Amino acid sequence: GENVEQHPSTLSVQEGDSAVIKCTYSDSASNYFPWYKQELGKGPQLIIDIRSNVGEKKDQRIAVTLNKTAKHFSLHITETQPEDSAVYFCAATIGGADGLTFGKGTHLIIQP
Amino acid sequence: NAGVTQTPKFRVLKTGQSMTLLCAQDMNHEYMYWYRQDPGMGLRLIHYSVGEGTTAKGEVPDGYNVSRLKKQNFLLGLESAAPSQTSVYFCASSSTDPLPQHFGDGTRLSIL
Numbered sequence A: 001g002e003n004v005e006q007h008p009s010t011l012s013v014q015e016g017d018s019a020v021i022k023c024t025y026s027d028s029a030s031n032y033f034p035w036y037k038q039e040l041g042k043g044p045q046l047i048i049d050i051r052s053n054v055g056e057k058k059d060q061r062i063a064v065t066l067n068k069t070a071k072h073f074s075l076h077i078t079e080t081q082p083e084d085s086a087v088y089f090c091a092a093t094i095g096g097a098d099g100l101t102f103g104k105g106t107h108l109i110i111q112p
Numbered sequence B: 001n002a003g004v005t006q007t008p009k010f011r012v013l014k015t016g017q018s019m020t021l022l023c024a025q026d027m028n029h030e031y032m033y034w035y036r037q038d039p040g041m042g043l044r045l046i047h048y049s050v051g052e053g054t055t056a057k058g059e060v061p062d063g064y065n066v067s068r069l070k071k072q073n074f075l076l077g078l079e080s081a082a083p084s085q086t087s088v089y090f091c092a093s094s095s096t097d098p099l100p101q102h103f104g105d106g107t108r109l110s111i112l
Helices: none
Strands: A004-007 A010-014 A019-025 A032-038 A045-051 A056-059 A062-067 A072-077 A086-093 A100-102 A106-111 B004-007 B010-013 B019-025 B031-038 B042-049 B064-067 B073-078 B087-094 B107-111
Touching: A004 A086, A010 A019, A019 A086, A019 A106, A032 A062, A045 A056, A045 A062, A072 A086, A086 B042, A100 B042, B004 B087, B019 B031, B019 B087, B019 B107, B031 B073, B042 B064, B042 B073, B073 B087
Parallel strands: A010 A106, B010 B107
Antiparallel strands: A004 A019, A019 A072, A032 A045, A032 A086, A056 A062, A062 A072, A086 A100, A086 A106, B004 B019, B019 B073, B031 B042, B031 B087, B064 B073, B087 B107
């Protein structure tokens, strides 16, 4: 089945700096790649997504890039703020089926 | 706008007991999903439904059953609870697209 690897597991950055989280996937049939933010005690919240026919997508301080050849995609957060502190999950569609396969998450810590 | 609502929010069971988790969505979504989240494991798909009256197995279906008698509700049942089923359970739904998925805030289940 689909396998999604996510790195790093923990990322600490200074407020105002940029943060980058990377994921790789195994199934070449995967065609949808969302990123979720999860705060303590809450469910995952979609922050940005990208489909396989697009290489990059940006929404204010957040951007996602996709390299289909290498089977990896990345989340970029610029000008980080304290409220960006959370656990971030990448995911990919399970090729030919419904549902998502998730990475194991990255705990992002924004240092004041 | 309630979105995806899960009940109960917390529950403690004894080994061998049974219970049903309820997920309700008010967005008229066709697709509904049940995931479990364990520390360091990300989210894993248990079962899902592509429409009223349908169900399908996900990555970790053993020990669980589901039903989708009404379009807005998706029930997850544990017939004979085991300590290995201690987890946080998340329900999600999506439109006919079938993505992106919208998550509830979870049910925290402990089995003693």
